[in-house]
Amino acid sequence: MSTNGSHSLLEVEDLVARYPVGRGVVGAVTRQPKLEVRAVDGVSFSLDRGEMLALVGESGCGKTSTAQSVLRLIETSGGSIRFDGQEISGLSTKELRPLRRRMQIVYQDPYESLDPRFRVGATIEEPLEVHKVGSRQERREAVKAALELAGLTPAELYIDRYPHELSGGQRQRVAIAATLVLGPELLVADEPVSMLDVSVRAGILSILDELRDKGLAVLMITHDLSTAAHYADRIAVMYLGRIVEEGPTREVIENPQHPYTRALLSVVPKRDPRERGTPQILRGETPNSIHIPPWCRFQPRCPMAIADCKTVDPELRRPAASTHPEHRAACIRV
Amino acid sequence: MTTPLLEVEDLNVWFELPSGGELHAVRGISFELEAGERFGLVGESGCGKTTAMLSIMGLLPPNATVAGEVRLDGENILARGEETVSPHRWNDIAMVFQGAMNAFNPVKTVGSQIEEPMELHGIAEGRIARRQAEELLERVGIPKDRADRFPHEFSGGMRQRAAIAMALACEPRILLADEPTTALDVMVQAQILELLVSLAADFNLALLLVTHDLPIVAQVCDRAAVMYAGEVAESASIDALFHTPKHPYTRLLFAATPDLRAGGERVASIPGAPPRLDKPIVGCPFQPRCDRAFAPCPTETPLLKTVGERHVAACHLNDHVREPATA
Amino acid sequence: MSASIQGGAAAATEGVDVSASRRPRSIRQIALREPTAIAGLAIIAFFVLVALLEPILVTGDPKAKVGPIFEPPSATYPLGLDGGGANMVDLLMAGARVSLLVGFCAALVSAFIGGTVGLLAGFYGGKVDVTLMRMTDYVIVIPDIPLMIVAAALFGRSLTNIIIIIGIIYWTTTARLIRAQVLSVRERVYVKRARALGAGNGRLIFKHILPQVAPLLVANTVLLVAYAIFAETFITFLGLGDPSVISWGRLIENAFNDDAILNDAWWAIIPPGLCVTLVVLGATLFGQSLEDALNPRLRVGHLSVRRFKVRPLRGKLDAE
Numbered sequence: 001m002s003t004n005g006s007h008s009l010l011e012v013e014d015l016v017a018r019y020p021v022g023r024g025v026v027g028a029v030t031r032q033p034k035l036e037v038r039a040v041d042g043v044s045f046s047l048d049r050g051e052m053l054a055l056v057g058e059s060g061c062g063k064t065s066t067a068q069s070v071l072r073l074i075e076t077s078g079g080s081i082r083f084d085g086q087e088i089s090g091l092s093t094k095e096l097r098p099l100r101r102r103m104q105i106v107y108q109d110p111y112e113s114l115d116p117r118f119r120v121g122a123t124i125e126e127p128l129e130v131h132k133v134g135s136r137q138e139r140r141e142a143v144k145a146a147l148e149l150a151g152l153t154p155a156e157l158y159i160d161r162y163p164h165e166l167s168g169g170q171r172q173r174v175a176i177a178a179t180l181v182l183g184p185e186l187l188v189a190d191e192p193v194s195m196l197d198v199s200v201r202a203g204i205l206s207i208l209d210e211l212r213d214k215g216l217a218v219l220m221i222t223h224d225l226s227t228a229a230h231y232a233d234r235i236a237v238m239y240l241g242r243i244v245e246e247g248p249t250r251e252v253i254e255n256p257q258h259p260y261t262r263a264l265l266s267v268v269p270k271r272d273p274r275e276r277g278t279p280q281i282l283r284g285e286t287p288n289s290i291h292i293p294p295w296c297r298f299q300p301r302c303p304m305a306i307a308d309c310k311t312v313d314p315e316l317r318r319p320a321a322s323t324h325p326e327h328r329a330a331c332i333r334v
Numbered sequence: 335m336t337t338p339l340l341e342v343e344d345l346n347v348w349f350e351l352p353s354g355g356e357l358h359a360v361r362g363i364s365f366e367l368e369a370g371e372r373f374g375l376v377g378e379s380g381c382g383k384t385t386a387m388l389s390i391m392g393l394l395p396p397n398a399t400v401a402g403e404v405r406l407d408g409e410n411i412l413a414r415g416e417e418t419v420s421p422h423r424w425n426d427i428a429m430v431f432q433g434a435m436n437a438f439n440p441v442k443t444v445g446s447q448i449e450e451p452m453e454l455h456g457i458a459e460g461r462i463a464r465r466q467a468e469e470l471l472e473r474v475g476i477p478k479d480r481a482d483r484f485p486h487e488f489s490g491g492m493r494q495r496a497a498i499a500m501a502l503a504c505e506p507r508i509l510l511a512d513e514p515t516t517a518l519d520v521m522v523q524a525q526i527l528e529l530l531v532s533l534a535a536d537f538n539l540a541l542l543l544v545t546h547d548l549p550i551v552a553q554v555c556d557r558a559a560v561m562y563a564g565e566v567a568e569s570a571s572i573d574a575l576f577h578t579p580k581h582p583y584t585r586l587l588f589a590a591t592p593d594l595r596a597g598g599e600r601v602a603s604i605p606g607a608p609p610r611l612d613k614p615i616v617g618c619p620f621q622p623r624c625d626r627a628f629a630p631c632p633t634e635t636p637l638l639k640t641v642g643e644r645h646v647a648a649c650h651l652n653d654h655v656r657e658p659a660t661a
Numbered sequence: 662m663s664a665s666i667q668g669g670a671a672a673a674t675e676g677v678d679v680s681a682s683r684r685p686r687s688i689r690q691i692a693l694r695e696p697t698a699i700a701g702l703a704i705i706a707f708f709v710l711v712a713l714l715e716p717i718l719v720t721g722d723p724k725a726k727v728g729p730i731f732e733p734p735s736a737t738y739p740l741g742l743d744g745g746g747a748n749m750v751d752l753l754m755a756g757a758r759v760s761l762l763v764g765f766c767a768a769l770v771s772a773f774i775g776g777t778v779g780l781l782a783g784f785y786g787g788k789v790d791v792t793l794m795r796m797t798d799y800v801i802v803i804p805d806i807p808l809m810i811v812a813a814a815l816f817g818r819s820l821t822n823i824i825i826i827i828g829i830i831y832w833t834t835t836a837r838l839i840r841a842q843v844l845s846v847r848e849r850v851y852v853k854r855a856r857a858l859g860a861g862n863g864r865l866i867f868k869h870i871l872p873q874v875a876p877l878l879v880a881n882t883v884l885l886v887a888y889a890i891f892a893e894t895f896i897t898f899l900g901l902g903d904p905s906v907i908s909w910g911r912l913i914e915n916a917f918n919d920d921a922i923l924n925d926a927w928w929a930i931i932p933p934g935l936c937v938t939l940v941v942l943g944a945t946l947f948g949q950s951l952e953d954a955l956n957p958r959l960r961v962g963h964l965s966v967r968r969f970k971v972r973p974l975r976g977k978l979d980a981e
Contacts, residue, residue, distance in 0.1 A: 058519035073857055100859035112850040117872050127858045167607055175854070182858075197378040198546065199590045202603035223520065226549075226592040230601055253594060267524035269549035271593045273572045276553055281524045285491050348972075394969035401972040415971040 007085045008046040009217045015043045015079035017069045038289050039065035041241030052218040054232035060286050061238040063221045067188045071103055072096055101131055104179035108191035110171035114163040121159035124178045142181050150177035169200035190221045205231055225268050229253050237261045240289050240297045247327030257319035257329040259304045304333055337408045339540050340367040345402035347385050357612045359385045361564035372541040374551035374558035382564040387510050387544045391427055392419030424451050428506035430497050432513035437497045438485035444496050445481025451503040470499040491522035508540045527554050548591050560584045563608050563619035570645035580647035582624045688876050691954040698950040704943025712757040723751035731926040741928035744919025759908035763824055764890035770828025772882040775835025783843025797833050805830045813901035820903045827892045835881050846873045877955050883948030887941040894937045909933040
């Protein structure tokens with residue numbers, strides 16, 4: 001939803017992404033039904049310019065698949081993705097090419113996301129070469145500007161270095177600079193700091209923070225709720241391919257309604273040893289997303305489940321106890 | 335005063351570099367562990383915490399040189415290197431590794447791998463070992479019929495539990511855990527940490543938790559030592575570390591850690607990077623990045639000094655504190 | 662102070678990552694460090710030098726008769742004379758030229774075919790991969806020596822034909838190796854990132870994947886040289902070589918045809934065989950050590966029996 005009535009920069013509706021999974025010879029011969037991993041199973045959300053949305057959840061919840069689907073880096077099986085009003089879910093690779101300038105991604109692993117044979121300057125210039133933007137001189141200027149935006153100043157000090165000469169934090173800054181050089185409108189950050197030391201993380205995240213203030217739309221994928229709590233404007237909690245709760249950050253963190261969100265927040269360790277609290281530790285692990293029941297997918301582990309929970313697949317709606325109109329949770333009991 | 339179960343005194347570790355020269359990874363650290371205590375060794379990458387932990391078990395590569403003492407019940411187990419430390423491996427000190435997949439042989443069943451140390455140390459064999467292994471599995475929350483499965487058939491959390499069971503096979507008195515939950519989801523992490531705490535209580539185990547994750551240490555440990563550039567910067571009860579830190583690195587490290595509760599507060603990063611360990615360090619190793627460095631810091635190495643009840647810190651800011659007479 | 666300036670000051674003083682394990686080793690680094698690589702390279706270099714200097718070192722026709730047949734080694738002729746009375750040393754040097762030429766060229770042909778097949782199969786995957794790999798499997802199954810014999814007999818015995826025939830037999834291992842490498846590189850994050858910013862397949866292959874795969878291809882090509890030289894020797898020995906050129910294989914063939922053994926003329930047979938062996942050995946040593954160094958999974962340092970050392974603390978490090 002956008003504040004001024006016109007469309008949001010990114011609008012995703014009922015997005016579905018499924019991968020077939022092998023049945024094996026025995027399975028095929030005995031004609032067992034073809035199995036699919038339902039990584040993204042009906043996800044809807046929107047993202048405006050100047051807003052940071054954090055998709056949080058445990059592994060297997062579909063947050064990375066959602067982000068990659070949005071950028072059309074993996075194939076989707078259904079649903080709509082509208083970027084700046086234009087439907088992009090059916091576009092071909094060639095048609096997508098010009099859009100790639102406007103939506104970029106930063107990956108998790110700073111040690112693997114830079115080609116070890118490319119100098120920093122070459123890595124950052126590459127997007128400009130690919131999209132044939134600017135003259136050589138203009139490109140050099142753009143590379144320097146991007147480096148400085150990413151906090152690597154003076155730029156001259158870094159342009160000719162190789163990735164192995166840089167620390168993890170510096171490499172991640174280079175990766176960010178490489179996305180900024182084309183002036184994107186949407187940036188997807190997939191666990192941008194989880195492989196970096198704690199003392200370095202805030203530096204990287206503050207870059208994203210500032211870019212957001214300047215109008216960039218940021219979709220951040222993270223499993224770290226504390227990071228999401230500090231930087232994101234809105235949070236969407238995912239479980240087994242669906243968003244189970246979403247809303248403004250403060251609202252979701254301080255007034256969680258969905259039992260999964262509540263459990264998750266209660267087990268996140270706090271810095272202050274005096275705040276040990278009573279964690280609500282769920283038993284077992286997240287089931288695989290192949291056999292998802294047609295009713296509430298959280299029901300098997302839910303501490304609040306009742307008989308009715310096995311009859312309906314809850315939709316996202318405003319919980320009774322929410323204090324913000326944009327707070328939604330998919331649970332029949334709230 | 336009873337002898338602590340484990341005493342590390344002036345532990346130093348050097349690594350020979352292929353290019354010649356040495357990396358001084360652990361630079362004279364000391365700490366103590368009592369029976370049943372949960373102690374955290376905290377620090378960022380490269381601080382030496384993992385090397386220090388491996389030294390306690392003598393699991394260092396051939397290019398490593400060790401100096402200092404690691405005393406178990408008062409006896410220095412590093413006195414003659416491999417010879418003196420290997421008898422204590424697994425039956426006194428055991429370890430749970432990061433990424434349990436690395437700890438298991440993929441072609442042997444999990445049950446057999448739990449029985450193996452029992453047989454090697456002559457504790458049990460055959461059917462008795464089998465039964466004990468099954469009991470251990472149950473104790474860590476794995477149904478005992480899974481003993482005949484292979485490691486790849488276990489999920490991440492289950493494998494870590496199995497790794498803990500394997501570590502407990504010879505009933506050790508000290509359990510070293512190296513980033514035991516780093517690769518795990520937060521809910522599974524909570525399960526594993528809860529398991530470790532209950533095991534430590536039930537078996538009166540001393541737990542040494544090595545991690546970069548401060549909040550875990552805050553929730554699980556009683557005391558902790560914060561390491562930086564191969565040295566102990568500060569060591570105290572976890573409460574004192576958070577509420578009354580006496581070393582700027584400790585304070586800044588906490589400040590750099592985001593927290594669910596402290597919403598509006600800015601998260602700080604610490605500018606700069608740790609010093610290189612292949613060169614000698616002059617003065618305080620943290621000084622270039624410290625926000626409260628002053629005159630003595632660049633040239634004089636701060637010594638670890640007692641600044642409170644079982645609270646030591648290596649910082650010139652505490653120079654004015656008079657040390658209590660040694661007991 | 663804006664955060665980006667703070668961040669800048671932060672980044673500028675961030676130290677350098679000392680993790681040498683991540684730095685890719687260049688071929689040159691390996692060649693100059695590993696003893697086996699040095700040894701292999703030295704042997705090959707020696708023979709290449711000889712082959713290059715042959716026009717200077719050998720005056721006149723090496724096949725010219727300069728004395729009685731099968732004359733034993735002497736001061737003038739250190740390796741004696743062959744069954745036609747020609748100087749063995751001259752013949753060997755001339756043979757070096759041909760054998761090495763055929764070896765290198767055939768290896769290049771193989772490397773080119775194998776590299777292309779592996780690259781395309783690994784990069785495109787799917788049907789392309791299946792088709793190419795099935796084709797590779799068929800070629801592997803064909804017995805190499807008989808095929809070479811048949812082809813040589815059918816298509817004539819020119820040097821070019823020999824090179825081509827050897828080249829089209831030995832590319833299969835290369836294809837598989839390169840395909841495996843490409844499959845792994847293709848999944849690297851920087852390739853995915855390049856694709857995400859809109860880079861086309863051509864750029865991905867030539868700028869990102871090929872440079873990463875090239876060292877292994879080079880290492881493999883060196884090994885192919887060993888195979889190719891041996892194959893040429895073998896074919897020529899069987900009488901299917903180009904009759905107008907001298908190669909080491911031809912020298913061995915001639916020696917047999919001229920009954921060198923009956924004449925106890927070991928100098929006519931052993932030297933050419935030794936040369937082939939040495940070059941093959943050199944190429945294998947060099948190529949293998951390159952491959953081992955480039956393939957980190959082959960490291961076995963952790964299986965060493967050496968233990969860590971204990972050093973007595975040199976007095977107390979700081980006064981209490």
